[in-house]
Amino acid sequence: MSDKPEKLITDDGLRLDGRRADEIRPMKIEIGVLSRADGSCYLEWGRNKILVGVFGPREAHPRRSQRADSAVIRYRYNMASFSVEDRARPGPSRRSIEISKVSREAFEPVIMAEMFPKTAIDIFVEVLQADAGTRTAAINASSIALADAGIPMKGLITSCAFGKVDGQIVLDLNKEEDNYGEADFPVAMTQDGEITLVQMDGHLTPEEIKKGLELVKKGCKEILEIQQTVLRKKFETPVEETSEEASEAEKESESVPAPEFAPEAAVEEIFEEAEEFGAEVSEEPSEADVLSSEVVPDSEEEIEEEIEEEFETEEEFETEEEEFEEEALEEEAEFEAESEEDLEEDLGEELEEEEFEEEALEDEAEFEASFESTPELKEFEEIEARLEKEAASREAEEEIELGSETEELAEEEPSPEEETEVEETTASEETIEPETEVEPETETVEIPTEGVEAEEEPEEEKSEGPWKVVKDPSEAGTRGEKDE
Structure with a gap:
C-alpha cells in the first residue's frame, strides 16, 4: 500500500486527482455486454470497474424460498481476488454479505415485485477493480442492468457517497480519501429524492451531515442524467435514425431543381420531328400486311405452345392418376393379404377347437367302454x-x-x-x-x-x-x- 500523503486537499481547494469538493469522478457506462443475461451493464467510475448481470424474473429455487404474493429479489456482491492490490480471499465474506443485504433493500421499494409472484430476480455484481465507493458504483450499474432486463420499476436508483477529509466535506471519495479520511457516508436514493440506503463510517456532526446530503443530492442528479442518456441512446436509437433518414430525404427533394418550360422554338422543332416520323411510318407496310406476316404466325405459335403446355399438364395429370391408382391397388393388395392372413389364423383356431372337441368325445367313449367292460359290473x-x-x-x-x-x-x-x-x-x-x-x-x-x-x-x-x-x-x- 502507498504511504499516506501529507495533504489530501491542497491549499487551492483541489484534491489529489484535481477535483473540487463537489465534483464526482468521470463515469463510463455500457449496456448489454453479456449476451446470456437478461440485462447487463459495465460501469467504470474513476478506477472502479464493475460488471453486473440480471437474470429474471424466473422460477425461484428452492421452492421454499418462493413468495406467493411477490417476487424474491436476490442481490450478490462479490469482489474478485485480483480487484485490490493485496490479493483478496475468494468467496463471500462478512463485508460482501453485508453489502449484498443493504443493496437489495435499496432496490426493494422501487422494483414492482408484486407483478411476478413465485419468481426470483437475481442481480449478480462482480467488482473487477476496486478504487473506493464500490457499493455505490454497483448500485448505479445494477439500476441500469435492471432497466436493460425490462424489470418494471417505479424509477431508477442512483447512489453516491460523501465523506470528511482534512476537516472538509467532499463528494465521491477515492481510494486515498477513503483509506485516510475521517468519515465515509454512502447514500442511495430514487429519482424523486427518496432515500433508500444510508450508511456511515466515522464521526460527523449534524451540520456536516446536512451539508454532505446536499452534495449527495447534487451528485445523484448528475449520475441520473448519465444513466438516462445511456438508456435513451440504446432504446431510442431506431427512432432517431428514422427521423434522420426522413430529414435527409426532404433535403434531397429540395436540392432537385424544378422542371422548366421549353421555349416556343423548341416546341416547333418537336412538331416538325413528329411530322417527319409520320411520313416515314406511312412508307412502311400496312397494318394488315404486318398482321398477316408477323402477328398471325406469332399467335399460332403461341397457341401451339399453349396446347403443348396443356398436353404436358394433361400427361402429368394422367401420370399422377396412374401413380395414385397403382398406390391404391397396392394398398388393396396389402389389405387383402392381411385379411387372408387373419382368416387363416381364424380357420386355424377353429380347426384346433374342433380337434380338441373330437379328442374330448373320444376320451368319453373310451371311458364308457372301459366302464362297461369291467367284470365288476x-x-x-x-x-x-x-x-x-x-x-x-x-x-x-x-x-x-x-x-x-x-x-x-x-x-x-x-x-x-x-x-x-x-x-x-x-x-x-x-x-x-x-x-x-x-x-x-x-x-x-x-x-x-x-x-x-x-x-x-x-x-x-x-x-x-x-x-x-x-x-x-x-x-x-x-x-x-x-x-x-
Missing part, C-alpha cells in the same frame, strides 16, 4: 337279480302265512275292535320290506298279490265255516248271510 348285476329273486320268494311265503292266519281268525268270531287290529297288523306287515343291500336305484321285482289271492279263493270256497273269509275285513258282509 356284471357281478353286481347278478347279485341284484339274485337278491330280487330272494325278496320275491320271501314276500310270497309271508303272504301265504298271512292267508293261513286270516283263515284261523275267520273261524273265530272277532269283535270290531279285533277287526281293526287285524287290519292294522296286515297293513304294517305288508309295508315292511326285507332289508337288502341293494342300492335304491336298482329296480325291484314285486310279485302281485292278486295272483296269490286268486289261488287262495278256491280254498275259501271249500271252507265249510259259517263265515265268508276275505283278505280285507271291510269287504265282509253281515253275519249269517249264508244262514239267511
